Amino acid sequence: MIEFVTHSAEDQLKTSITRRAALLVGSAGLLAACNVIPEVDKPLNLYSLSPKVGAVSAPSTLDWQLVVAEPKAGADLATNRIALTRSANRIEYFAEGVWSDAAPALVQSKLIEAFEDVVPQLAVGRDSAGLKPDYILQSELRDFEAVYAGGSGEALVRITAKLVKMPERKIVKSISAEARQPASGAGLPGIVGAFEAALAQVFDKLIGEILTAPQS
Structure with a gap:
């Protein structure tokens, strides 16, 4: 019983880390896009x-x-x-x-x-x-x-x-x-x-x- 609880905590930790990494990658992509848009759509x-x-x-x-x-x-x-x-x-x-x-x-x-x-x-x-x-x-x-x-x-x-x-x-x-x-x-x-x-x-x-x- 103790081992089961321990393994579930490890799995949750791994899942949480994976999700955070994905969010960081997505955020970096959005920031890059934000940096590009003003150059492309710069008004006259x-x-x-x-x-x-x-x-x-x-x-x-x-x-x-x-x-x-x-x-x-x-x-x-x-x-x-x-x-x-x-x-x-x-x-x-x-x-x-x-x-x-x-x-x-x-x-x-x-x-x-x-x-x-x-x-x-x-x-x-x-x-x-x-x-x-x-x-x-x-x-x-x-x-x-x-x-x-x-x-x-x-x-x-x-x-x-x-x-x-x-x-x-x-x-x-x-x-x-x-x-x-x-x-x-x-x-x-x-x-x-x-x-x-x-x-x-x-x-x-x-x-x-x-x-x-x-x-x-």
Whole structure:
């Protein structure tokens, strides 16, 4: 009887040790997996823009509607990746962040917001809203990248636009606006700040000339 009890205790001890070893192996595997997951699923930073457009001298009466079409862009810029160039005819992209939307859609949204902020009396919308406009602003995003030369970075934004009178579909104004702005700090956040300032300068020119076109 004593021997039976002794053998059962030994068996239980062996079983307990085996289970603990299995738990340790399983825990090690889970820890290893936890160490891998952040590297595999590391999220990218999303960047948006809030260009500060200056006040404009708008005409006293703005009894026409404007639709802002999404800008056209080449395949290198029609993406949410933030473009940069360090040599002629070569486009690269930042690895640590992207725009919150594809660049043409982002520019369209911010231009509509700029019109609404500085000319609230103007009826303005996007082409997908099914509006019947008096004018359509058609544009092309020619440059929207960070440029590095000699180690210093700057943002380059260039937009060409045409104001089209409807329903005649007649071009009444052609506009080209370009701005370069040095990086406001180190790294990608500094370049994003430069994009914001450059886009504000481009919007200033576009909005000023568009508002005067129907009157002229």
